[in-house]
Amino acid sequence: MKHLQTAIHEIETAAELEKIISENENVMVCCGRMGPMCIPVYDVMEELEEERENVKFYSMAFDAHEAAIIRNAPECRGFMGLPFTMYYKGGNVAQATTSIQNRQMITTILDEKF
Amino acid sequence: MEEKFDLMIIGAGAAGLTSGIYGSRAKLKTVILNEGAIGGQMVLTEEVANYPGVESTKGYMLANTMKLQAKNFGCKIKSNIKIEEYDISGELKTVKLEDGRIFQADAVILTPGGRPRTLNLPGEDRFKGTGISFCATCDGDFFTGREVIVVGGGNSALEEAVALTNFATKVTIVHQFDQFQAFEHAVKEAKNNPKIHFIMESELREFIGEEGLKKVMMEHLPTGKITEMNTDGVFIFVGYLPNTEILADFISLNESKEIIVDSDMKTNIPGVFAAGDCIAKKYRQVTTAVADGTIAALSAAEFLRN
Numbered sequence: 067m068k069h070l071q072t073a074i075h076e077i078e079t080a081a082e083l084e085k086i087i088s089e090n091e092n093v094m095v096c097c098g099r100m101g102p103m104c105i106p107v108y109d110v111m112e113e114l115e116e117e118r119e120n121v122k123f124y125s126m127a128f129d130a131h132e133a134a135i136i137r138n139a140p141e142c143r144g145f146m147g148l149p150f151t152m153y154y155k156g157g158n159v160a161q162a163t164t165s166i167q168n169r170q171m172i173t174t175i176l177d178e179k180f
Numbered sequence: 181m182e183e184k185f186d187l188m189i190i191g192a193g194a195a196g197l198t199s200g201i202y203g204s205r206a207k208l209k210t211v212i213l214n215e216g217a218i219g220g221q222m223v224l225t226e227e228v229a230n231y232p233g234v235e236s237t238k239g240y241m242l243a244n245t246m247k248l249q250a251k252n253f254g255c256k257i258k259s260n261i262k263i264e265e266y267d268i269s270g271e272l273k274t275v276k277l278e279d280g281r282i283f284q285a286d287a288v289i290l291t292p293g294g295r296p297r298t299l300n301l302p303g304e305d306r307f308k309g310t311g312i313s314f315c316a317t318c319d320g321d322f323f324t325g326r327e328v329i330v331v332g333g334g335n336s337a338l339e340e341a342v343a344l345t346n347f348a349t350k351v352t353i354v355h356q357f358d359q360f361q362a363f364e365h366a367v368k369e370a371k372n373n374p375k376i377h378f379i380m381e382s383e384l385r386e387f388i389g390e391e392g393l394k395k396v397m398m399e400h401l402p403t404g405k406i407t408e409m410n411t412d413g414v415f416i417f418v419g420y421l422p423n424t425e426i427l428a429d430f431i432s433l434n435e436s437k438e439i440i441v442d443s444d445m446k447t448n449i450p451g452v453f454a455a456g457d458c459i460a461k462k463y464r465q466v467t468t469a470v471a472d473g474t475i476a477a478l479s480a481a482e483f484l485r486n
Binding site for chain 1: 218261
């Protein structure tokens with residue numbers, strides 16, 4: 067069941083996430099809710115999806131049971147602000163961020179890690 | 181890289197999105213440039229129950245619908261950008277972004293709204309998301325069973341402090357004055373909550389921690405005495421700033437830095453209109469922003485026809 071009203075494809079299960087990161091070299095996943103800290107990140111991702119063909123962009127509902135794969139990821143230890151945003155390179159976590167990020171912060175990570 | 185439009189709208193709150201809907205529906209080639217979250221202050225509103233025609237909805241859902249309406253009419257939206265330079269006094273209006281992109285149009289509607297004020301203290305950026313938050317609704321549950329500080333003395337600060345007591349064991353409100361600026365009912369509700377404590381006439385000076393925030397340094401303003409206070413989190417609600425500073429050199433503002441417009445939302449510059457929370461007016465509601473945005477777009481269309 068989808069929870070996020072965005073144009074970004076929403077991942078619903080941990081298995082789907084595992085499949086996506088195993089099949090795609092560069093993947094960004096924003097795990098959040100429909101709140102003021104998360105929506106700006108989805109907005110940036112919607113725009114970047116049109117601009118960056120080398121990256122796959124996805125969302126995941128933070129409160130979904132299956133999102134534990136991100137909530138409990140070691141890279142997210144100590145995170146106390148939504149959204150949790152994961153950047154996967156070759157199936158591994160290349161970077162994880164907490165709380166709101168602007169376009170420049172996101173593109174800097176995409177440029178450096180991907 | 182330059183892109184030319186008929187109508188350029190700065191800001192994507194209720195006023196900007198409405199202008200986008202009306203502008204693009206009038207077949208004007210329209211772009212919205214937005215520095216913050218699409219929806220502006222609407223997104224921060226948990227429930228909107230007084231928007232005519234909609235019995236009750238979430239602020240973000242109303243914003244999302246307005247965004248989709250604008251896009252469906254052909255309006256382009258560029259969000260989370262940073263505007264570096266305005267040159268809108270002449271016939272051709274030009275806006276340059278920090279990333280080098282340039283947007284031009286024959287008419288401009290300014291709907292820049294406002295932004296949350298930060299404290300600009302050492303450690304504030306470092307602990308954002310690992311102890312410092314600006315949204316109790318978003319992050320409150322991370323502080324379940326913990327002790328937090330709320331900074332501020334307005335309605336948002338007191339209402340969010342009360343909301344945080346659903347999660348935190350203790351909420352300490354730190355405020356710089358000896359009384360609150362919030363409405364009386366909000367103050368009363370906070371004072372009647374046994375989990376909420378108050379430290380008045382004090383300001384935070386520094387955020388300290390390692391991986392996450394551990395403590396703050398605080399100054400008692402009348403005495404200048406600095407004390408250390410352990411905390412698991414700090415929520416900052418110290419008001420909003422109108423996003424008009426960059427416009428001050430060429431747009432007429434009043435002493436509150438609000439844009440002065442006439443009844444057609446015209447500013448002092450031909451072809452430049454303004455709408456929403458940034459203009460000088462008494463009532464700031466989603467409905468008034470929508471009305472302003474409508475008038476501004478229709479006025480801009482008329483300006484372009486002539």
